[in-house]
Amino acid sequence: xxxxxxxxxxxxxxxxxxxxxxxxxxxxxxxxxxxxxxxxxxxxxxxxxxxxxxxxxxxxxxxxxxxxxxxxxxxxxxxxxxxxxxxxxxxxxxxxxxxxxxxxxxxxxxxxxxxxxxxxxxxxxxxxxxxxxxxxxxxxxxxxxxxxxxxxxxxxxxxxxxxxxxxxxxxxxxxxxxxxxxxxxxxxxxxxxxxxxxxxxxxxxxxxxxxxxxxxxxxxxxxxxxxxxxxxxxxxxxxxxxxxxxxxxxxxxxxxxxxxxxxxxxxxxxxxxxxxxxxxxxxxxxxxxxxxxxxxxxxxxxxxxxxxxxxxxxxxxxxxxxxxxxxxxxxxxxxxxxxxxxxxxxxxxxxxxxxxxxxxxxxxxxxxxxxxxxxxxxxxxxxxxxxxxxxxxxxxxxxxxxxxxxxxxxxxxxxxxxxxxxxxxxxxxxxxxxxxxxxxxxxxxxxxxxxxxxxxxxxxxxxxxxxxxxxxxxxxxxxxxxxxxxxxxxxxxxxxxxxxxxxxxxxxxxxxxxxxxxxxxxxxxxxxxxxxxxxxxxxxxxxxxxxxxxxxxxxxxxxxxxxxxxxxxxxxxxxxxxxxxxxxxxxxxxxxxxxxxxxxxxxxxxxxxxxxxxxxxxxxxxxxxxxxxxxxxxxxxxxxxxxxxxxxxxxxxxxxxxxxxxxxxxxxxxxxxxxxxxxxxxxxxxxxxxxxxxxxxxxxxxxxxxxxxxxxxxxxxxxxxxxxxxxxxxxxxxxxxxxxxxxxxxxxxxxxxxxxxxxxxxxxxxxxxxxxxxxxxxxxxxxxxxxxxxxxxxxxxxxxxxxxxxxxxxxxxxxxxxxxxxxxxxxxxxxxxxxxxxxxxxx
Numbered sequence: 084x085x086x087x088x089x090x091x092x093x094x095x096x097x098x099x100x101x102x103x104x105x106x107x108x109x110x111x112x113x114x115x116x117x118x119x120x121x122x123x124x125x126x127x128x129x130x131x132x133x134x135x136x137x138x139x140x141x142x143x144x145x146x147x148x149x150x151x152x153x154x155x156x157x158x159x160x161x162x163x164x165x166x167x168x169x170x171x172x173x174x175x176x177x178x179x180x181x182x183x184x185x186x187x188x189x190x191x192x193x194x195x196x197x198x199x200x201x202x203x204x205x206x207x208x209x210x211x212x213x214x215x216x217x218x219x220x221x222x223x224x225x226x227x228x229x230x231x232x233x234x235x236x237x238x239x240x241x242x243x244x245x246x247x248x249x250x251x252x253x254x255x256x257x258x259x260x261x262x263x264x265x266x267x268x269x270x271x272x273x274x275x276x277x278x279x280x281x282x283x284x285x286x287x288x289x290x291x292x293x294x295x296x297x298x299x300x301x302x303x304x305x306x307x308x309x310x311x312x313x314x315x316x317x318x319x320x321x322x323x324x325x326x327x328x329x330x331x332x333x334x335x336x337x338x339x340x341x342x343x344x345x346x347x348x349x350x351x352x353x354x355x356x357x358x359x360x361x362x363x364x365x366x367x368x369x370x371x372x373x374x375x376x377x378x379x380x381x382x383x384x385x386x387x388x389x390x391x392x393x394x395x396x397x398x399x400x401x402x403x404x405x406x407x408x409x410x411x412x413x414x415x416x417x418x419x420x421x422x423x424x425x426x427x428x429x430x431x432x433x434x435x436x437x438x439x440x441x442x443x444x445x446x447x448x449x450x451x452x453x454x455x456x457x458x459x460x461x462x463x464x465x466x467x468x469x470x471x472x473x474x475x476x477x478x479x480x481x482x483x484x485x486x487x488x489x490x491x492x493x494x495x496x497x498x499x500x501x502x503x504x505x506x507x508x509x510x511x512x513x514x515x516x517x518x519x520x521x522x523x524x525x526x527x528x529x530x531x532x533x534x535x536x537x538x539x540x541x542x543x544x545x546x547x548x549x550x551x552x553x554x555x556x557x558x559x560x561x562x563x564x565x566x567x568x569x570x571x572x573x574x575x576x577x578x579x580x581x582x583x584x585x586x587x588x589x590x591x592x593x594x595x596x597x598x599x600x601x602x603x604x605x606x607x608x609x610x611x612x613x614x615x616x617x618x619x620x621x622x623x624x625x626x627x628x629x630x631x632x633x634x635x636x637x638x639x640x641x642x643x644x645x646x647x648x649x650x651x652x653x654x655x656x657x658x659x660x661x662x663x664x665x666x667x668x669x670x671x672x673x674x675x676x677x678x679x680x681x682x683x684x685x686x687x688x689x690x691x692x693x694x695x696x697x698x699x700x701x702x703x704x705x706x707x708x709x710x711x712x713x714x715x716x717x718x719x720x721x722x723x724x725x726x727x728x729x730x731x732x733x734x735x736x737x738x739x740x741x742x743x744x745x746x747x748x749x750x751x752x753x754x755x756x757x758x759x760x761x762x763x764x765x766x767x768x769x770x771x772x773x774x775x776x777x778x779x780x781x782x783x784x785x786x787x788x789x790x791x792x793x794x795x796x797x798x799x800x801x802x803x804x805x806x807x808x809x810x811x812x813x814x815x816x817x818x819x820x821x822x823x824x825x826x827x828x829x830x831x832x833x834x835x836x837x838x839x840x841x842x843x844x845x846x847x848x849x850x851x852x853x854x855x856x857x858x859x860x861x862x863x864x865x866x867x868x869x870x871x872x873x874x875x876x877x878x879x880x881x882x883x884x885x886x887x888x889x890x891x892x893x894x895x896x897x898x899x900x901x902x903x904x905x906x907x908x909x910x911x912x913x914x915x916x917x918x919x920x921x922x923x924x925x926x
Contacts, residue, residue, distance in 0.1 A: 152179070152341060156386040159374065161663075162396045164190070165347035173203075173339045179329045183210075188325045191343045192401040198340040203333025210327040219315055225308045229316070237261040237278070244301040247278065247290045254288050255301060256280035261292070344396070348375040350389050352626075352665030354681075356633070356652065360672060366652075370627025370662065372597075372608065376616040384613045389597070389626065391663035391683065392605035434503040437475040438511040440468050440488055446708040447472025448515060449729060449794065450754055451490040458483050458499075470729065470796040479503050486511065491752040492641060492706055492733075494518035497525045517706060519644040597626040599660035606661035629658040637697040639735075640750040640773070646701040648747060649693040650677065656684045669694045689768075691748070699741030700780070702749070707732045710796075713818035718826065718922040723800045725818055731757070733790045739780040749776045751790050760791035802830055802917045823924050830920070833913040840906035847899035854888050854895075861885055 152171035159165045173179065183191055188210065197205050220228060225239045238261065246255045259279040266273055276292040290296065300306045331339065355369040372389050376382055436455070440448045453474040454465040463484060468474045483502055489495040493515040503509055516524070597608040608626040616622050632655040639648035652669070656662055662684040669676040677694030684690050708731050715726040739745050750773040751766075759766075759774070766774035780786045800809075810827050813819040819827070861881045868874040 152339060154382055154385055156388075157382065158388045158390060159347060159350045160390045160392075160394060160396070161349060162393045163346055163349050164344045164396050166194075166344050167342065169341045171339060172336050173199075173331060174336050175334060176330075176332050178331065179339065181327045181329070183325050183327060185325055187345055188327070189398055189401050190345050191327070193399065194342075194344040196340075196342045197329055199331055199333060199337055200340055201333070201335075201337035203331055203337045206330040206332045208327060208329050210325050220312070223308055223312055225305070225312065227312050234261070234276075237276075240300075240305065243305040245278075245280065246299045246301045247280065247292075247296055248299070249290070249293075249296045254280055254282070254290055256282035256286075256288065259287070348377060350374050352391075352663040354627070354662070354665060354667035356631075356654075356667055356669045358633070358635070358669065358671045358676070365630040366633040368627060368629050368631045368658075368662075369625065372624045372626045373621060374616065374624060375621045376618060381618050382614065382616045384615055387610045387614045389608040389610075389624075390602070390605050391608070391661055392602075394605065434479050435475065435477045435508045436479060436484075436486075436501075436503060436511060437473065437508070438513060439472045440474065440490075440513045440515060441472060442493070442706075442708060443514065443516055444708065446710065448490055448493070448708075449796075450756070451488055451493075451515070453513070454487045455479070456485045456487065458485060460485070470794070486513070488513045488515060489520055490515065491520065491754075492517065492704070493520070495520055495523045497523055499525060519641060597624070599627075601661070606663070608663075627658075627660060627662065629660070631655065632657050634746070636691075636746045636748050636777075637700050638691060638693055638748045638750065639700075639702045639737075641704055641752075645696075646703060648697045648700050648702060650695040650697045651691050651693040651748070653689065653691055653748075654684070655689045656686055659686050661685055667692065667694070697745070699739060700745055700747060701738045701740075702747070703736045705734050705736075707734075712816070713926050716819055716823050716922070716924045716926060718802070718823070718920050721802050721917045721920075723802055723805070723823075723827075725798045725800075727796045727798070728793050729796050730791070730793045733792075735778070735788045735790075737778055737780050737786045737788070739782065739784050739786075742782050744782050744784075745780045747778045747780055747786075749778060749788060750774070751776060754792075754794075757792045757794045760793070763789070763791055802827070802920070803834075803913075805831065807831055818926065820924055820926055823922065826920060826922055830913070830916060833909065833916055837906060837909045837913055840902055840909055844899055844902045844906055847895050847902065851892060851895050851899070854892055858885060858888055 152169040154167060155170050156168040157165060195208070197208060199205055217229065227236070227239050231239070237258070240258050241260065242257055244255065245258050246253060248254075257280065259281050261276055261278050264275055264277045266275060278290045278292055278298075280288050280290065282288060292298070300309065329339075329341070331337075351373040353371050353373065355367075355371075357367040357369070359366060374387070374389070440451045440453065442448055447468075449468055449470050449472055451468045451472070451474075452465065453468060455463045455476050457463055463479070464476050466474050466476065480503075483500065486498040486501050487495065494517070496513055496515055498511070498513070501509075501511065597610050600607040600609060610624065610626075614622070614624070634653040636651050636653050637648040638651040643649070662681070664681055664683045666678060666680050668678045679692055679694040681690065681692045708729070711728040711730060713725045713727045717724045717726070733751065735749050737745075737747050737749075748767075750770075753769065753771075753773050764776065767777045768775040774790075776788060776790070778786055778788045805827060810819070810824060810831065813827075814824060861884060865878055865881050868877050
């Protein structure tokens with residue numbers, strides 16, 4: 084017997100399970116198949132793929148003896164697949180059939196392994212391959228599709244012999260056409276279908292198709308084609324069933340091994356962190372795995388492993404036939420040129436948008452994120468402000484936009500109604516108010532160019548009391564053998580005779596049911612004992628029981644949007660096992676204290692996990708910004724770089740209203756280009772985007788903590804472009820010292836010399852051009868004098884004048900060449916001076 088079931092993840096839906104019984108004939112090895120159906124309710128959780136597919140349970144029945152291939156080993160992965168091993172006994176040349184769905188068959192084809200363990204051979208693995216319905220319908224001679232209606236059906240039958248009978252009247256002939264006609268009957272307008280037939284005698288007759296008219300196919304070939312069409316449509320209902328046959332060859336009884344992967348529900352992890360009442364004791368960590376059996380058959384006494392990590396897995400439609408697309412090449416024709424039209428532009432004149440982002444004091448904000456969006460919120464571009472707080476969007480298409488600016492520690496500003504276009508350069512400055520990024524202020528761009536925003540406050544809310552936990556457990560049912568697991572999250576009332584110390588002692592004595600093994604990038608929890616999980620049931624299996632290091636702290640970050648920090652545990656995984664990611668509950672004084680979620684934690688890794696709000700502590704944050712003058716000037720390779728410094732001071736005020744002290748962790752944002760003051764306290768920990776500072780606050784006390792940061796701001800100037808006016812401005816701003824001034828004035832003096840020589844060369848060129856123009860005038864006059872009485876006298880005069888000008892041109896050319904040589908030499912000296920000038924000066 085071959086048994087297979089499949090569930091989908093739709094709540095309260097019964098999905099058809101299929102059982103296929105293969106029975107051997109008495110005198111030969113052929114088999115007959117009987118398909119039965121039963122409905123099974125599905126409650127399996129849906130993973131990231133399209134369906135939760137349960138692995139088949141395989142059994143085989145041979146001529147003389149029966150063997151089975153039950154599940155012996157199950158390995159479940161976090162990627163939503165399971166690895167299954169079956170092993171059982173077969174007899175002689177026995178064939179084993181397995182039914183899959185098309186979706187499950189894809190996984191099986193990628194991973195199937197079949198082994199005869201006692202000298203036999205696997206002679207083949209076959210399965211039925213179904214082409215797409217559209218491909219199979221294309222083989223019909225009638226042009227019918229999957230969605231053909233009655234009107235299209237009649238159209239496909241044109242030319243086929245039909246017999247149309249209305250009562251005792253019958254008309255036989257080939258169908259010419261079926262047309263929709265309009266006629267008036269009893270004052271009503273009706274639409275009727277009129278069939279036109281051509282009889283064997285050549286007579287053309289029209290028959291109105293009414294409910295009383297029967298139509299019979301009189302063409303045998305057409306009848307067979309329609310029958311094939313209907314059969315293909317009916318086969319769609321069973322096309323998800325794919326039967327795989329494993330053929331074997333051998334003698335006697337042998338063991339057959341089958342393994343594959345299949346899609347299953349993801350196993351889940353949940354933890355209990357028990358905080359001790361005694362300060363000398365370490366917190367206790369208990370980990371539990373939740374495993375779901377949606378196979379439809381009991382897992383009886385199977386080996387089970389739970390693997391943490393996400394190996395790569397995917398679905399490829401290997402069971403689906405594919406057809407290559409071939410190009411259709413038309414017959415060659417003579418090329419003909421035709422008139423063409425060209426599409427008009429879709430985008431009008433481009434525009435640019437720029438501005439400066441500042442805080443309420445007017446200081447620029449560097450590193451702010453500025454995003455440009457369409458009115459519907461689609462991104463059109465994003466930039467980050469530079470050291471001067473400037474942003475710019477260039478070459479933007481015409482249209483309406485939204486502008487959004489955000490940075491840590493400030494309210495997010497959203498501006499609507501911003502219009503760009505017409506080759507205009509739009510300037511829009513932005514002013515951000517101090518606050519949380521989760522607070523958003525929306526303004527209209529039509530108000531003014533520089534937008535002012537009002538302070539926005541986010542209302543807080545306090546939660547109510549949380550109820551106690553509820554007990555959770557499962558025991559195996561008689562008469563089946565199994566393992567019983569259980570855990571309790573609920574606790575007895577004050578009147579209970581069970582003390583907290585007894586509960587704590589019992590918890591300490593519990594042991595883990597799994598062994599941890601490192602598998603490289605993966606980690607395996609292998610259950611120590613075999614497991615029985617009944618069909619459509621789930622089990623809670625203890626996989627971790629260990630003491631850990633944990634410090635109770637209050638964690639505050641401005642992104643929380645609240646003055647209240649979170650209660651958290653600073654946990655160090657002091658065990659040798661990888662802790663899988665999942666939910667956790669915290670128990671303090673044998674009472675529920677909160678819960679949360681954690682990512683996987685490697686051995687020796689330290690991690691913060693938060694579980695509640697700390698209602699006894701408040702944190703306030705304030706910022707101040709300053710821009711220091713130029714502190715350093717560097718000249719190298721023709722560039723002068725002035726370095727100034729932007730400084731920011733953030734003060735955290737922490738108030739503890741509780742009667743016990745607090746350790747508060749302040750998460751301060753880590754920004755690229757900003758450095759902490761080397762004289763300030765160092766952070767206890769640094770993440771990819773935040774510093775973590777520890778601040779101890781006494782009972783009913785207040786503490787302040789200050790973080791000072793600085794970011795260098797560099798301004799570059801090309802020495803070849805510096806003027807005397809700029810040097811005077813640098814001196815006025817005290818951004819250069821006398822040594823830098825002297826070096827710059829040497830460069831400017833050499834530049835002036837080059838400029839003077841260039842002016843003299845230009846003067847010579849202008850004089851030369853004037854002579855050229857005058858000579859052209861004289862030549863034109865000489866041409867005009869031909870044949871006139873004045874020709875002789877004026878020609879002699881013009882000839883002398885041209886001779887004198889030629890002498891002037893020779894002198895000008897000599898002077899110009901000499902000046903050009905001097906200018907080139909002066910320019911060469913200037914270039915060498917600029918390139919060789921190297922200077923580092925503290926201002």
